[in-house]
Amino acid sequence: MIKKLKFQELNISPDILKAIVDMGFEEATPIQSEAIPLILAGKDIIGQASTGTGKTAAFGIPALEKIDPTLRKPQVLILCPTRELAIQVSVELNKLLKYKKNISELPIYGGQPIERQFLALRKGPQIIVGTPGRVMDHMRRGTLTLESIKMIILDEADEMLTMGFRDDIETILEQTSGDRQTVMFSATMSADILRLTKKFQKNPQIIKIQHEKLETPAVEQIYFEIEGHMKLELLTRLIDIHNPKLSIVFCNTKRKVDEIVSDLQARGYSAEGIHGDITQARRNNVMDRFRNNEFEILVATDVAARGIDVSNVEAVFNFEIPQDEESYVHRIGRTGRAGRTGKAFSFASRREIYSLRSIKRYTNSTMTQQELPSLQQIEEIKAAKIMADIKNLIKENNLEKYIAIIQTLLAQDYTTLDVAAALLKKSMPEPKPKKSAPRESREGREGRDSNDSPRRSSGGFGGGGARRRFPRRNQVR
Ligand code: ADP
Ligand code: MG
Numbered sequence: 001m002i003k004k005l006k007f008q009e010l011n012i013s014p015d016i017l018k019a020i021v022d023m024g025f026e027e028a029t030p031i032q033s034e035a036i037p038l039i040l041a042g043k044d045i046i047g048q049a050s051t052g053t054g055k056t057a058a059f060g061i062p063a064l065e066k067i068d069p070t071l072r073k074p075q076v077l078i079l080c081p082t083r084e085l086a087i088q089v090s091v092e093l094n095k096l097l098k099y100k101k102n103i104s105e106l107p108i109y110g111g112q113p114i115e116r117q118f119l120a121l122r123k124g125p126q127i128i129v130g131t132p133g134r135v136m137d138h139m140r141r142g143t144l145t146l147e148s149i150k151m152i153i154l155d156e157a158d159e160m161l162t163m164g165f166r167d168d169i170e171t172i173l174e175q176t177s178g179d180r181q182t183v184m185f186s187a188t189m190s191a192d193i194l195r196l197t198k199k200f201q202k203n204p205q206i207i208k209i210q211h212e213k214l215e216t217p218a219v220e221q222i223y224f225e226i227e228g229h230m231k232l233e234l235l236t237r238l239i240d241i242h243n244p245k246l247s248i249v250f251c252n253t254k255r256k257v258d259e260i261v262s263d264l265q266a267r268g269y270s271a272e273g274i275h276g277d278i279t280q281a282r283r284n285n286v287m288d289r290f291r292n293n294e295f296e297i298l299v300a301t302d303v304a305a306r307g308i309d310v311s312n313v314e315a316v317f318n319f320e321i322p323q324d325e326e327s328y329v330h331r332i333g334r335t336g337r338a339g340r341t342g343k344a345f346s347f348a349s350r351r352e353i354y355s356l357r358s359i360k361r362y363t364n365s366t367m368t369q370q371e372l373p374s375l376q377q378i379e380e381i382k383a384a385k386i387m388a389d390i391k392n393l394i395k396e397n398n399l400e401k402y403i404a405i406i407q408t409l410l411a412q413d414y415t416t417l418d419v420a421a422a423l424l425k426k427s428m429p430e431p432k433p434k435k436s437a438p439r440e441s442r443e444g445r446e447g448r449d450s451n452d453s454p455r456r457s458s459g460g461f462g463g464g465g466a467r468r469r470f471p472r473r474n475q476v477r
Pocket of ligand 1: 025
């Protein structure tokens with residue numbers, strides 16, 4: 001079992017806990033569960049975990065707890081290899097600081113006018129997030145002093161060494177008090193890293209998340225590399241094509257669950273969500289209705305979906321890649337139950353690709369990559385379904401009434417081919433010109449690639465009328 005704790009179990013102060021709730025995190029990731037207590041206890045640590053496992057909050061939360069808000073001097077220094085990573089860390093820290101108004105944080109990196117940073121530094125931010133080069137620059141100019149630093153965090157330490165920051169890092173570490181706490185995160189434990197550890201850390205505790213061999217269920221696993229803003233479009237296209245009777249969409253946060261539910265509902269899908277903030281009674285109610293096929297798409301977080309046993313879930317969608325392989329295995333195991341076949345679709349944005357790769361490695365899974373299905377493909381599938389329906393109707397041979405009506409048209413010099421084509425057109429509406437959906441998310445709108453958006457426009461899609469029990473907006477019957 002990978003250890004995962006609730007944030008409430010981690011001795012975190014109420015203000016930060018409240019911010020974590022707002023961020024929609026339901027439980028701590030494995031690296032967070034291990035690292036937060038040790039860093040809070042003042043230990044030097046070296047943490048090894050792959051990308052996407054939540055390392056920022058793993059060091060960010062305890063670092064914030066260590067700040068003395070009354071002292072307006074840099075107390076925590078976080079070094080990151082690149083400007084982009086520094087910005088990402090800074091953004092995440094600011095979210096954690098939402099209810100701590102008397103603590104401030106400043107990112108300093110190359111490329112930003114240094115004069116602006118002088119001014120900002122003079123205001124006395126307690127946390128500095130920076131690239132080693134720019135931090136050194138400020139130290140040389142005397143605009144940043146490290147005398148009050150009690151904790152230094154090296155994020156992606158191996159990356160910083162590879163980029164040639166060794167000397168800068170050593171200089172910075174040498175200029176801080178020997179009492180400081182030194183926290184390091186690195187994806188690998190090279191000899192270089194160990195040398196740095198030996199020189200600058202005191203009795204460091206090594207945290208390496210243990211991975212167990214996991215049995216993956218016999219489910220077809222498919223993944224997509226897709227920009228975040230296109231994920232909703234992908235989800236709806238896949239639902240339209242595969243038309244699963246019941247499906248579960250997994251998200252990493254409660255906020256995302258709420259967002260996807262309203263996005264899907266706005267597009268006319270029958271979707272409901274469950275997560276840790278929804279009362280148990282209401283969750284039970286939602287689950288009962290899901291089991292009774294009263295709606296088709298359940299959107300859930302990992303915590304809320306634990307123990308869900310619904311036998312005929314035909315597809316699982318990982319709208320976001322989970323932070324550990326155990327959650328992945330658990331998610332995809334929600335489909336293909338009771339000997340049925342199931343499909344699991346994972347949507348990985350550029351940042352999530354690494355997480356997906358490590359999940360693939362630890363679960364020894366075979367995953368096939370697919371591309372966003374084009375509108376042309378969707379049209380073809382739609383047409384094929386309608387043709388199949390038509391063939392069936394002809395076979396049933398119960399058409400006298402309709403033949404009589406068509407004959408009145410034929411008497412007016414229309415050909416049977418024209419009439420048939422017109423009827424087909426009527427049951428297969430053209431994609432509508434772009435019009436924003438009522439509650440469409442900002443990303444959805446930006447990401448729309450053309451005036452496409454099959455807003456669930458055809459009843460013919462659904463593998464024959466009888467299966468779709470849920471009338472949909474724009475649906476033609
Ligand atoms: P890493 O530094 O390990 O690559 P990050 O700290 O950048 O990972 O986190 C990756 C993503 O996961 C971020 O979007 C972050 O907000 C999110 N995240 C972090 N911790 C949790 C959690 N406990 N629950 C859900 N999402 C989380
Ligand atoms: Mg990181």
